[in-house]
Amino acid sequence: MNILVCLKQILDPEIPARDFRIDAAKRLAEQGSANLVTNIFCENALETALQFRERIGGAKITVLSYGQPSAEDSLRKALAMKADQAALVTNDGNNNPDSLTNARVLAAAIRKLGTFDLVMTGREAGDWGAGQTGALIAEELGLPCVSFVDTIESVNGKLRLKRQTDTGWEVLEAVPPVVVTITNDEHNVPRIPKVRDVMMSYRQPLTKWTLEDLGIDVSEARAGNTYYEVAELFIPQKETACEFVTGDTLDEKVEAFARRIVEVTGAM
Amino acid sequence: MNDVLICLFSSAGFDKAAQGLAGAGRRLADELGGQLRAVILGSEAESLALEIARVSDAVTVADQAELAEYQPETCLNALVELCGEALEARAVLLANDTYSQEIAPRLAYRLGGSAVGDGVEVSARGEHLRVSRQVYGGKAQAVIELKRRPAVVWLRARSFAPPAHRETPGAITRAALDIKPDERTRIVERKRETGGEARLEEARVIVSGGRGIGGPEPFETELKPLAELLGAQMAASRAACDAGWVPPTWQIGQTGKKVTPDLYLAIAITGASQHMAGISEAKTIAAINTDPDAPIFKHSRFGIVADYRQVVPLLREKLAALQK
Numbered sequence A: 001m002n003i004l005v006c007l008k009q010i011l012d013p014e015i016p017a018r019d020f021r022i023d024a025a026k027r028l029a030e031q032g033s034a035n036l037v038t039n040i041f042c043e044n045a046l047e048t049a050l051q052f053r054e055r056i057g058g059a060k061i062t063v064l065s066y067g068q069p070s071a072e073d074s075l076r077k078a079l080a081m082k083a084d085q086a087a088l089v090t091n092d093g094n095n096n097p098d099s100l101t102n103a104r105v106l107a108a109a110i111r112k113l114g115t116f117d118l119v120m121t122g123r124e125a126g127d128w129g130a131g132q133t134g135a136l137i138a139e140e141l142g143l144p145c146v147s148f149v150d151t152i153e154s155v156n157g158k159l160r161l162k163r164q165t166d167t168g169w170e171v172l173e174a175v176p177p178v179v180v181t182i183t184n185d186e187h188n189v190p191r192i193p194k195v196r197d198v199m200m201s202y203r204q205p206l207t208k209w210t211l212e213d214l215g216i217d218v219s220e221a222r223a224g225n226t227y228y229e230v231a232e233l234f235i236p237q238k239e240t241a242c243e244f245v246t247g248d249t250l251d252e253k254v255e256a257f258a259r260r261i262v263e264v265t266g267a268m
Numbered sequence B: 001m002n003d004v005l006i007c008l009f010s011s012a013g014f015d016k017a018a019q020g021l022a023g024a025g026r027r028l029a030d031e032l033g034g035q036l037r038a039v040i041l042g043s044e045a046e047s048l049a050l051e052i053a054r055v056s057d058a059v060t061v062a063d064q065a066e067l068a069e070y071q072p073e074t075c076l077n078a079l080v081e082l083c084g085e086a087l088e089a090r091a092v093l094l095a096n097d098t099y100s101q102e103i104a105p106r107l108a109y110r111l112g113g114s115a116v117g118d119g120v121e122v123s124a125r126g127e128h129l130r131v132s133r134q135v136y137g138g139k140a141q142a143v144i145e146l147k148r149r150p151a152v153v154w155l156r157a158r159s160f161a162p163p164a165h166r167e168t169p170g171a172i173t174r175a176a177l178d179i180k181p182d183e184r185t186r187i188v189e190r191k192r193e194t195g196g197e198a199r200l201e202e203a204r205v206i207v208s209g210g211r212g213i214g215g216p217e218p219f220e221t222e223l224k225p226l227a228e229l230l231g232a233q234m235a236a237s238r239a240a241c242d243a244g245w246v247p248p249t250w251q252i253g254q255t256g257k258k259v260t261p262d263l264y265l266a267i268a269i270t271g272a273s274q275h276m277a278g279i280s281e282a283k284t285i286a287a288i289n290t291d292p293d294a295p296i297f298k299h300s301r302f303g304i305v306a307d308y309r310q311v312v313p314l315l316r317e318k319l320a321a322l323q324k
Ligand SMILES: Cc1cc2nc3c(=O)[nH]c(=O)nc-3n(C[C@H](O)[C@H](O)[C@H](O)COP(=O)(O)OP(=O)(O)OC[C@H]3O[C@@H](n4cnc5c(N)ncnc54)[C@H](O)[C@@H]3O)c2cc1C
Pocket: A013, A014, A040, A125, A126, A127, B137, B209, B210, B211, B212, B213, B236, B237, B238, B239, B240, B251, B252, B253, B254, B255, B256, B267, B268, B269, B270, B271, B272, B273, B274, B275, B278, B288, B289, B290, B291, B294, B306, B307, B308, B309
């Protein structure tokens, strides 16, 4: 079984709102003091792949990223988590390409890497949250796609995919090859690699390609804006003045709190 | 052509999402000077079709046996065929349910258009459509310009006002489709987590718990009785869902449900931007938290700084007394 996992490196999405700044002219966030991290849903995807490999007793896991040279760190971390091989396509163009550009570049790299039974992405990236790259990779590769998957099993040559829905969950049977997008659940919390494995990972080979290596329309990929473009980016101001209920004792405070609740719900 | 097409699944009926979607579609069609057309997929679509016909110019129902229940590839193929006939449509709008999100980008791809999701505003700007949405985990807002036609947009449908009825309802027709089921993927089991209960997205009062709740039991013993008193639905932060304390369907936020209650009571929830992204349309937010500097208070109309384990039992008493 050949598995490919797409990893995107992003600005740490958990930095507090008060430390978050944007460059409105560039229509991008400023890095400031924030770290670069692997998008959590990509790590959930890798974790799901690793557990699947353990269950079926062997599979080859390739990780792939399209990004700045720093994205190598995300790939190294994936190797430390025990992915088998890694490839980076360096982006020397638009640093926030539209989803179709992303998918075209990744699909071209996937074709160059070989054939895969399972292509995995995160459900969405924690920075721009487009939530389309996986689906568009499927279209580029002519494969079916299942979204919001959290568990993968193999049954009689078919894949059994459990996925989350608005109202509960579903199980799908899929004939590989298939693209799946992964969401988080209690079972695919990413493992922490051992320090020794992190160090070792820097000695492992890592394939590096430029856009030219992929045989795609390079100028369109660099522009990265024929599908959509960010026209504006701003930070909305929407703080509310919070009334902290008062009282001499907790009992009085809770009484005041209860009255406020009834005001709101009673007016319904 | 400047027509707008909305795509719905019959299973959810004419809920708040369908109403918001129709409202958004109606206003965009009016702005563009085009017609509003609707496509409904799934069985038992009659009552939804009647409702939608009252606010649109034309409704097409695709209720063939192969489409009775959603299957990703088969439904996508059918939608491509249905939207393809109306290829001149300027925009195709969908709601933000699981199925719509799953197929919208692929629909755009096959129609040669552009997609964007989680839209809270759609408008025309010259040749292009512009969509507002939250980005960076709710910390910023972006306006995205879609460069290809049609613009395929999945919307935060419940945030949009419903449309007014029209004098003459649109015609309802049944789609003539030649459907070949695509068996490469197949949903073989469906499980609803929330029995027959009302949906969280439709709730007017929500009692929500975070990591500070500390485990699954207090959700059952403390929060549930409180929710019952208030006639509220229960929800949670991602931290509480990830811990396995409550089902993932309870998650509110950027990657959870987007809700629009009159009151959202956040208990032991920090108020991370990704959580707030799910409640930006709540009328009133109130919070119980031990930390006076927790960001949740910056979004709350009123709050109490105290341990929920002391507050909640007392609060139940007080509410019960006030309700008498
Ligand atoms: C890409 C991405 C997507 C995400 N999507 C979502 C999402 O959809 N929804 C979501 O919720 N999160 C989401 N998150 C996670 C989010 O960033 C936060 O980590 C999460 O919301 C924190 O949950 P919490 O507030 O319950 O937990 P914590 O941050 O641990 O906060 C617990 C709070 O409880 C308070 N507390 C502790 N004990 C008590 C007590 N006894 N009484 C009263 N108060 C107490 C503490 O003061 C604290 O404020 C996402 C993150 C990423 C990176």
